[in-house]
Amino acid sequence: MRPHPDAAEPRPADLDTISLQLGRPARDVVEISARCVCGNPLVAATAPRLSNGIPFPTTFYLTHPVLTAAVSRLEAAxxxxxxxxxxAADPELAARHRAAHEHYLAERDRIGRRAGTGEVPEIAGISAGGLPDRVKCLHALVGHALAAGPGVDVLGDEALAAIAQDWTPDRCVCTGAWDPDAPVPTKDLSRHVRRLAH
Structure with missing residues:
Protein backbone atom coordinates (compact mmCIF):
# COMPACT_ATOMS: atom_id res chain seq x y z
CA MET A 1 0.00 0.00 0.00
CA ARG A 2 2.63 2.48 -1.11
CA PRO A 3 1.33 6.05 -0.81
CA HIS A 4 1.00 8.40 -3.71
CA PRO A 5 4.24 10.44 -3.88
CA ASP A 6 2.40 13.57 -2.75
CA ALA A 7 1.08 11.70 0.28
CA ALA A 8 4.62 10.83 1.39
CA GLU A 9 5.53 14.41 2.29
CA PRO A 10 4.94 14.78 6.05
CA ARG A 11 2.58 17.62 6.91
CA PRO A 12 2.65 19.38 10.30
CA ALA A 13 -0.56 17.54 11.23
CA ASP A 14 1.15 14.22 10.42
CA LEU A 15 4.02 15.03 12.75
CA ASP A 16 1.59 15.98 15.52
CA THR A 17 -0.29 12.72 15.00
CA ILE A 18 2.90 10.67 15.09
CA SER A 19 3.93 12.43 18.31
CA LEU A 20 0.57 11.55 19.86
CA GLN A 21 0.77 7.97 18.57
CA LEU A 22 4.26 7.46 20.02
CA GLY A 23 3.86 9.59 23.15
CA ARG A 24 7.02 11.51 22.27
CA PRO A 25 7.96 14.14 19.70
CA ALA A 26 8.31 12.90 16.14
CA ARG A 27 11.92 13.20 15.08
CA ASP A 28 13.61 13.45 11.70
CA VAL A 29 10.61 12.15 9.75
CA VAL A 30 11.40 12.35 6.04
CA GLU A 31 8.32 10.64 4.61
CA ILE A 32 5.08 9.04 5.63
CA SER A 33 5.73 5.64 4.08
CA ALA A 34 2.28 4.17 4.70
CA ARG A 35 -1.04 5.63 5.75
CA CYS A 36 -4.30 4.32 7.15
CA VAL A 37 -7.24 4.41 4.75
CA CYS A 38 -8.36 7.49 6.72
CA GLY A 39 -5.03 9.22 6.00
CA ASN A 40 -3.36 8.94 9.42
CA PRO A 41 0.28 7.80 9.47
CA LEU A 42 1.09 4.12 9.92
CA VAL A 43 4.80 4.14 9.10
CA ALA A 44 7.28 7.03 9.32
CA ALA A 45 10.47 6.95 7.30
CA THR A 46 13.23 8.33 9.50
CA ALA A 47 16.50 9.86 8.37
CA PRO A 48 19.44 7.45 8.71
CA ARG A 49 21.25 10.01 10.82
CA LEU A 50 19.19 11.86 13.40
CA SER A 51 19.56 15.62 13.72
CA ASN A 52 21.53 15.09 16.94
CA GLY A 53 24.12 13.09 14.97
CA ILE A 54 23.15 9.59 16.07
CA PRO A 55 22.98 6.91 13.33
CA PHE A 56 19.48 5.44 13.10
CA PRO A 57 19.17 2.15 11.17
CA THR A 58 15.40 1.67 11.57
CA THR A 59 14.29 3.54 8.47
CA PHE A 60 10.65 2.36 8.51
CA TYR A 61 9.20 2.99 11.95
CA LEU A 62 5.74 1.72 12.89
CA THR A 63 3.80 4.50 14.59
CA HIS A 64 0.17 3.33 14.86
CA PRO A 65 -0.57 2.00 18.37
CA VAL A 66 -3.04 -0.70 17.26
CA LEU A 67 -0.66 -2.02 14.64
CA THR A 68 2.33 -1.84 16.98
CA ALA A 69 0.49 -3.69 19.75
CA ALA A 70 -0.70 -6.42 17.38
CA VAL A 71 2.86 -7.00 16.16
CA SER A 72 4.11 -7.07 19.78
CA ARG A 73 1.63 -9.85 20.53
CA LEU A 74 3.01 -11.85 17.60
CA GLU A 75 6.53 -11.44 18.94
CA ALA A 76 5.40 -12.53 22.41
CA ALA A 77 3.80 -15.63 20.88
CA ALA A 88 17.58 -21.99 8.52
CA ALA A 89 15.70 -24.80 6.77
CA ASP A 90 14.37 -23.11 3.62
CA PRO A 91 16.97 -21.68 1.19
CA GLU A 92 14.30 -20.05 -0.98
CA LEU A 93 12.80 -18.21 1.99
CA ALA A 94 16.30 -17.21 3.12
CA ALA A 95 17.04 -15.81 -0.35
CA ARG A 96 13.85 -13.74 -0.31
CA HIS A 97 14.73 -12.47 3.16
CA ARG A 98 18.18 -11.42 1.88
CA ALA A 99 16.52 -9.67 -1.08
CA ALA A 100 14.36 -7.73 1.40
CA HIS A 101 17.58 -6.64 3.12
CA GLU A 102 18.97 -5.27 -0.16
CA HIS A 103 15.72 -3.40 -0.81
CA TYR A 104 15.80 -1.97 2.71
CA LEU A 105 19.34 -0.65 2.19
CA ALA A 106 18.44 0.89 -1.17
CA GLU A 107 15.41 2.60 0.36
CA ARG A 108 17.49 3.89 3.28
CA ASP A 109 19.93 5.39 0.79
CA ARG A 110 17.03 7.07 -1.01
CA ILE A 111 15.60 8.41 2.26
CA GLY A 112 19.06 9.62 3.28
CA ARG A 113 19.47 11.48 0.00
CA ARG A 114 16.06 13.06 0.43
CA ALA A 115 16.91 14.05 4.00
CA GLY A 116 20.30 15.40 2.96
CA THR A 117 22.12 13.35 5.59
CA GLY A 118 24.65 11.86 3.18
CA GLU A 119 26.31 8.53 3.85
CA VAL A 120 26.17 7.04 7.34
CA PRO A 121 29.16 4.70 7.50
CA GLU A 122 28.32 3.50 11.03
CA ILE A 123 25.31 1.60 9.66
CA ALA A 124 26.55 0.81 6.14
CA GLY A 125 25.31 -2.64 5.15
CA ILE A 126 23.16 -2.94 8.28
CA SER A 127 19.42 -2.93 7.73
CA ALA A 128 16.91 -3.71 10.50
CA GLY A 129 14.78 -6.39 12.04
CA GLY A 130 17.48 -9.06 11.81
CA LEU A 131 17.85 -8.81 8.04
CA PRO A 132 19.51 -10.40 6.13
CA ASP A 133 19.93 -13.64 8.09
CA ARG A 134 17.53 -13.63 11.05
CA VAL A 135 14.35 -12.13 12.45
CA LYS A 136 14.99 -9.94 15.51
CA CYS A 137 12.19 -7.35 15.28
CA LEU A 138 8.87 -7.93 13.55
CA HIS A 139 8.00 -4.25 13.91
CA ALA A 140 10.85 -3.35 11.55
CA LEU A 141 9.83 -6.02 9.03
CA VAL A 142 6.16 -4.99 9.12
CA GLY A 143 7.10 -1.33 8.70
CA HIS A 144 9.21 -2.28 5.68
CA ALA A 145 6.43 -4.46 4.25
CA LEU A 146 3.91 -1.64 4.51
CA ALA A 147 6.31 0.89 3.02
CA ALA A 148 7.42 -1.35 0.14
CA GLY A 149 4.10 -3.00 -0.68
CA PRO A 150 3.31 -6.73 -0.92
CA GLY A 151 5.94 -9.15 -2.13
CA VAL A 152 9.10 -7.31 -1.06
CA ASP A 153 9.46 -8.31 2.61
CA VAL A 154 7.97 -11.79 2.69
CA LEU A 155 8.16 -12.26 6.46
CA GLY A 156 6.78 -8.78 7.05
CA ASP A 157 3.91 -9.73 4.74
CA GLU A 158 3.38 -12.92 6.76
CA ALA A 159 3.26 -10.96 9.99
CA LEU A 160 0.67 -8.60 8.49
CA ALA A 161 -1.47 -11.58 7.48
CA ALA A 162 -1.14 -13.00 10.99
CA ILE A 163 -2.53 -9.84 12.63
CA ALA A 164 -5.50 -9.49 10.26
CA GLN A 165 -7.95 -10.00 13.11
CA ASP A 166 -6.61 -6.82 14.76
CA TRP A 167 -5.53 -4.74 11.77
CA THR A 168 -5.90 -4.82 8.00
CA PRO A 169 -4.93 -2.15 5.46
CA ASP A 170 -8.51 -1.69 4.30
CA ARG A 171 -10.02 -0.89 7.71
CA CYS A 172 -9.52 2.15 9.95
CA VAL A 173 -9.01 1.47 13.66
CA CYS A 174 -7.77 4.94 14.59
CA THR A 175 -10.71 5.98 16.76
CA GLY A 176 -9.65 5.55 20.38
CA ALA A 177 -6.10 4.44 19.48
CA TRP A 178 -4.73 7.78 20.75
CA ASP A 179 -6.22 11.01 22.00
CA PRO A 180 -6.22 13.52 19.12
CA ASP A 181 -7.18 16.30 21.55
CA ALA A 182 -4.28 15.69 23.94
CA PRO A 183 -1.35 18.12 24.07
CA VAL A 184 1.28 17.14 21.52
CA PRO A 185 4.31 15.74 23.40
CA THR A 186 7.31 18.06 23.44
CA LYS A 187 9.71 16.19 25.76
CA ASP A 188 11.55 13.20 24.33
CA LEU A 189 12.63 10.63 26.89
CA SER A 190 13.97 8.23 24.25
CA ARG A 191 17.53 6.90 24.46
CA HIS A 192 18.10 8.46 21.04
CA VAL A 193 17.98 12.03 22.37
CA ARG A 194 21.53 12.02 23.66
CA ARG A 195 24.08 13.76 21.47
CA LEU A 196 27.18 12.13 20.10
CA ALA A 197 30.33 12.93 22.05
CA HIS A 198 32.65 15.13 20.00
Missing amino acids: GVMAQMNDRL
Missing part, protein backbone atom coordinates in the same frame (compact mmCIF):
# COMPACT_ATOMS: atom_id res chain seq x y z
CA GLY A 78 7.17 -16.83 19.60
CA VAL A 79 6.64 -16.16 15.90
CA MET A 80 10.18 -14.83 15.44
CA ALA A 81 11.73 -18.10 16.65
CA GLN A 82 9.53 -20.03 14.21
CA MET A 83 10.57 -17.74 11.37
CA ASN A 84 14.25 -18.18 12.26
CA ASP A 85 13.84 -21.96 12.18
CA ARG A 86 12.23 -21.69 8.75
CA LEU A 87 14.99 -19.41 7.47
Whole structure:
Protein backbone atom coordinates (compact mmCIF):
# COMPACT_ATOMS: atom_id res chain seq x y z
CA MET A 1 0.00 0.00 0.00
CA ARG A 2 2.63 2.48 -1.11
CA PRO A 3 1.33 6.05 -0.81
CA HIS A 4 1.00 8.40 -3.71
CA PRO A 5 4.24 10.44 -3.88
CA ASP A 6 2.40 13.57 -2.75
CA ALA A 7 1.08 11.70 0.28
CA ALA A 8 4.62 10.83 1.39
CA GLU A 9 5.53 14.41 2.29
CA PRO A 10 4.94 14.78 6.05
CA ARG A 11 2.58 17.62 6.91
CA PRO A 12 2.65 19.38 10.30
CA ALA A 13 -0.56 17.54 11.23
CA ASP A 14 1.15 14.22 10.42
CA LEU A 15 4.02 15.03 12.75
CA ASP A 16 1.59 15.98 15.52
CA THR A 17 -0.29 12.72 15.00
CA ILE A 18 2.90 10.67 15.09
CA SER A 19 3.93 12.43 18.31
CA LEU A 20 0.57 11.55 19.86
CA GLN A 21 0.77 7.97 18.57
CA LEU A 22 4.26 7.46 20.02
CA GLY A 23 3.86 9.59 23.15
CA ARG A 24 7.02 11.51 22.27
CA PRO A 25 7.96 14.14 19.70
CA ALA A 26 8.31 12.90 16.14
CA ARG A 27 11.92 13.20 15.08
CA ASP A 28 13.61 13.45 11.70
CA VAL A 29 10.61 12.15 9.75
CA VAL A 30 11.40 12.35 6.04
CA GLU A 31 8.32 10.64 4.61
CA ILE A 32 5.08 9.04 5.63
CA SER A 33 5.73 5.64 4.08
CA ALA A 34 2.28 4.17 4.70
CA ARG A 35 -1.04 5.63 5.75
CA CYS A 36 -4.30 4.32 7.15
CA VAL A 37 -7.24 4.41 4.75
CA CYS A 38 -8.36 7.49 6.72
CA GLY A 39 -5.03 9.22 6.00
CA ASN A 40 -3.36 8.94 9.42
CA PRO A 41 0.28 7.80 9.47
CA LEU A 42 1.09 4.12 9.92
CA VAL A 43 4.80 4.14 9.10
CA ALA A 44 7.28 7.03 9.32
CA ALA A 45 10.47 6.95 7.30
CA THR A 46 13.23 8.33 9.50
CA ALA A 47 16.50 9.86 8.37
CA PRO A 48 19.44 7.45 8.71
CA ARG A 49 21.25 10.01 10.82
CA LEU A 50 19.19 11.86 13.40
CA SER A 51 19.56 15.62 13.72
CA ASN A 52 21.53 15.09 16.94
CA GLY A 53 24.12 13.09 14.97
CA ILE A 54 23.15 9.59 16.07
CA PRO A 55 22.98 6.91 13.33
CA PHE A 56 19.48 5.44 13.10
CA PRO A 57 19.17 2.15 11.17
CA THR A 58 15.40 1.67 11.57
CA THR A 59 14.29 3.54 8.47
CA PHE A 60 10.65 2.36 8.51
CA TYR A 61 9.20 2.99 11.95
CA LEU A 62 5.74 1.72 12.89
CA THR A 63 3.80 4.50 14.59
CA HIS A 64 0.17 3.33 14.86
CA PRO A 65 -0.57 2.00 18.37
CA VAL A 66 -3.04 -0.70 17.26
CA LEU A 67 -0.66 -2.02 14.64
CA THR A 68 2.33 -1.84 16.98
CA ALA A 69 0.49 -3.69 19.75
CA ALA A 70 -0.70 -6.42 17.38
CA VAL A 71 2.86 -7.00 16.16
CA SER A 72 4.11 -7.07 19.78
CA ARG A 73 1.63 -9.85 20.53
CA LEU A 74 3.01 -11.85 17.60
CA GLU A 75 6.53 -11.44 18.94
CA ALA A 76 5.40 -12.53 22.41
CA ALA A 77 3.80 -15.63 20.88
CA GLY A 78 7.17 -16.83 19.60
CA VAL A 79 6.64 -16.16 15.90
CA MET A 80 10.18 -14.83 15.44
CA ALA A 81 11.73 -18.10 16.65
CA GLN A 82 9.53 -20.03 14.21
CA MET A 83 10.57 -17.74 11.37
CA ASN A 84 14.25 -18.18 12.26
CA ASP A 85 13.84 -21.96 12.18
CA ARG A 86 12.23 -21.69 8.75
CA LEU A 87 14.99 -19.41 7.47
CA ALA A 88 17.58 -21.99 8.52
CA ALA A 89 15.70 -24.80 6.77
CA ASP A 90 14.37 -23.11 3.62
CA PRO A 91 16.97 -21.68 1.19
CA GLU A 92 14.30 -20.05 -0.98
CA LEU A 93 12.80 -18.21 1.99
CA ALA A 94 16.30 -17.21 3.12
CA ALA A 95 17.04 -15.81 -0.35
CA ARG A 96 13.85 -13.74 -0.31
CA HIS A 97 14.73 -12.47 3.16
CA ARG A 98 18.18 -11.42 1.88
CA ALA A 99 16.52 -9.67 -1.08
CA ALA A 100 14.36 -7.73 1.40
CA HIS A 101 17.58 -6.64 3.12
CA GLU A 102 18.97 -5.27 -0.16
CA HIS A 103 15.72 -3.40 -0.81
CA TYR A 104 15.80 -1.97 2.71
CA LEU A 105 19.34 -0.65 2.19
CA ALA A 106 18.44 0.89 -1.17
CA GLU A 107 15.41 2.60 0.36
CA ARG A 108 17.49 3.89 3.28
CA ASP A 109 19.93 5.39 0.79
CA ARG A 110 17.03 7.07 -1.01
CA ILE A 111 15.60 8.41 2.26
CA GLY A 112 19.06 9.62 3.28
CA ARG A 113 19.47 11.48 0.00
CA ARG A 114 16.06 13.06 0.43
CA ALA A 115 16.91 14.05 4.00
CA GLY A 116 20.30 15.40 2.96
CA THR A 117 22.12 13.35 5.59
CA GLY A 118 24.65 11.86 3.18
CA GLU A 119 26.31 8.53 3.85
CA VAL A 120 26.17 7.04 7.34
CA PRO A 121 29.16 4.70 7.50
CA GLU A 122 28.32 3.50 11.03
CA ILE A 123 25.31 1.60 9.66
CA ALA A 124 26.55 0.81 6.14
CA GLY A 125 25.31 -2.64 5.15
CA ILE A 126 23.16 -2.94 8.28
CA SER A 127 19.42 -2.93 7.73
CA ALA A 128 16.91 -3.71 10.50
CA GLY A 129 14.78 -6.39 12.04
CA GLY A 130 17.48 -9.06 11.81
CA LEU A 131 17.85 -8.81 8.04
CA PRO A 132 19.51 -10.40 6.13
CA ASP A 133 19.93 -13.64 8.09
CA ARG A 134 17.53 -13.63 11.05
CA VAL A 135 14.35 -12.13 12.45
CA LYS A 136 14.99 -9.94 15.51
CA CYS A 137 12.19 -7.35 15.28
CA LEU A 138 8.87 -7.93 13.55
CA HIS A 139 8.00 -4.25 13.91
CA ALA A 140 10.85 -3.35 11.55
CA LEU A 141 9.83 -6.02 9.03
CA VAL A 142 6.16 -4.99 9.12
CA GLY A 143 7.10 -1.33 8.70
CA HIS A 144 9.21 -2.28 5.68
CA ALA A 145 6.43 -4.46 4.25
CA LEU A 146 3.91 -1.64 4.51
CA ALA A 147 6.31 0.89 3.02
CA ALA A 148 7.42 -1.35 0.14
CA GLY A 149 4.10 -3.00 -0.68
CA PRO A 150 3.31 -6.73 -0.92
CA GLY A 151 5.94 -9.15 -2.13
CA VAL A 152 9.10 -7.31 -1.06
CA ASP A 153 9.46 -8.31 2.61
CA VAL A 154 7.97 -11.79 2.69
CA LEU A 155 8.16 -12.26 6.46
CA GLY A 156 6.78 -8.78 7.05
CA ASP A 157 3.91 -9.73 4.74
CA GLU A 158 3.38 -12.92 6.76
CA ALA A 159 3.26 -10.96 9.99
CA LEU A 160 0.67 -8.60 8.49
CA ALA A 161 -1.47 -11.58 7.48
CA ALA A 162 -1.14 -13.00 10.99
CA ILE A 163 -2.53 -9.84 12.63
CA ALA A 164 -5.50 -9.49 10.26
CA GLN A 165 -7.95 -10.00 13.11
CA ASP A 166 -6.61 -6.82 14.76
CA TRP A 167 -5.53 -4.74 11.77
CA THR A 168 -5.90 -4.82 8.00
CA PRO A 169 -4.93 -2.15 5.46
CA ASP A 170 -8.51 -1.69 4.30
CA ARG A 171 -10.02 -0.89 7.71
CA CYS A 172 -9.52 2.15 9.95
CA VAL A 173 -9.01 1.47 13.66
CA CYS A 174 -7.77 4.94 14.59
CA THR A 175 -10.71 5.98 16.76
CA GLY A 176 -9.65 5.55 20.38
CA ALA A 177 -6.10 4.44 19.48
CA TRP A 178 -4.73 7.78 20.75
CA ASP A 179 -6.22 11.01 22.00
CA PRO A 180 -6.22 13.52 19.12
CA ASP A 181 -7.18 16.30 21.55
CA ALA A 182 -4.28 15.69 23.94
CA PRO A 183 -1.35 18.12 24.07
CA VAL A 184 1.28 17.14 21.52
CA PRO A 185 4.31 15.74 23.40
CA THR A 186 7.31 18.06 23.44
CA LYS A 187 9.71 16.19 25.76
CA ASP A 188 11.55 13.20 24.33
CA LEU A 189 12.63 10.63 26.89
CA SER A 190 13.97 8.23 24.25
CA ARG A 191 17.53 6.90 24.46
CA HIS A 192 18.10 8.46 21.04
CA VAL A 193 17.98 12.03 22.37
CA ARG A 194 21.53 12.02 23.66
CA ARG A 195 24.08 13.76 21.47
CA LEU A 196 27.18 12.13 20.10
CA ALA A 197 30.33 12.93 22.05
CA HIS A 198 32.65 15.13 20.00
